[in-house]
Amino acid sequence: MHAGLAEKLEAKAVGMLKGHTWEQFELPVWLRKNGSPLLINLCNTAPIGYKNQLNVIHDVAYEKEERWFTNRFKFYYRWLMPQVARNCKKLLTVSKFSRQEISAYYGIPENNIGIIPNSVSEEMELLLQSGSDGKANELFFLAVGSIDPRKNLDAVISAFVALKLPDIKLKIIGRKNPLFSEHQEASLQLNHPRIEWIEDADNKQLVQLYCRAIALVNLSGYEGFGLTNLEAMACRCPVVISDIPVFHEVCGDAGWYVNHTSQQEVMATMLRLLQDKNAADSRKDEGIRRSKLFSRHLSVKLLEEEIKACGY
DSSP: OOOOHHTTTTTOOOOOOOOIIIIIIIHHHOOOOOOOOOOOOOOSSOOOOOOOOEEEEOOOOOHHHHGGSOHHHHHHHHHHHHHHHSSSSSEEEEEEHHHHHHHHOOOGGGGGGEEOOOOOOOHHHHHHOOOOOOOSSEEEEEEEEEEOOGGGGHHHHHHHHOOOOOTEEEEEESOOOSOOOOOHHHHHHTTOOTEEESOOOOHHHHHHHHHSSSSSEESSSOOOOOHHHHHHHHHTOOEEEEEHHHHHHHHHHHHEEEOOOOOHHHHHHHHHHHHEEEEEEEHHHHHHHHHHOOOHHHHHHHHHHHHHHHOO
């Protein structure tokens, strides 16, 4: 845990191990020694040997799209996650789409899986309330996501490069993951002169980039929610997004939906938003409306209700 966040939450460090080993062995032992309190796991994995817990699974991409993951990762998650899903007081997820997927893969009735959607962070909300300079001194499209096959950044980059726009940039916020092969990174044209990589952006910088971008381009092939779309809409940034069910669930009529496998379709939509300001502006109000449907206060309220339903 980040030191600043740990201090804010008054978190206590427990145990000597790290990662999954700590989670599966030291954590449940400590919990039992301290009265077996309700454990709330918000980020997929959880100790399988502890019953009094509330677990959140965001998606089952490792089941659905196995080509994106190493054999070691797939083997471990396919062994672990069914137990995480069943070995808890209540299972939660972040969207109707993910609820359907989890139900289909793990045989858990949909009405036994609660939904607590993601939301824009408190810090980002405060930054937007204080006002952000939406005037750009340069024109650029924005992509947000690490070098991960499911984020489909190669499609975003390929479409942008093919447009051959001399005065437009593509800015990408995301880490260049050393675990991917040199061939994969080379295919992403990391050193293209009109592509700017930003590996670390705080919320203030992220809000500024959303507010100033021509559009966010998110061509992900699979997501459980799509938080970057929500953040962009909250900043009145148009979203060019994959035509996949969960993006429709979150973005509704605010999104510019494209076939993420069709470079020509992606290019045409990017070009339209660049050249036609009325088109670019036409769905911004709907984006704001959609973003308010997934408020932080609603997510907190739903989580509190689930905790009460567990007897706390």
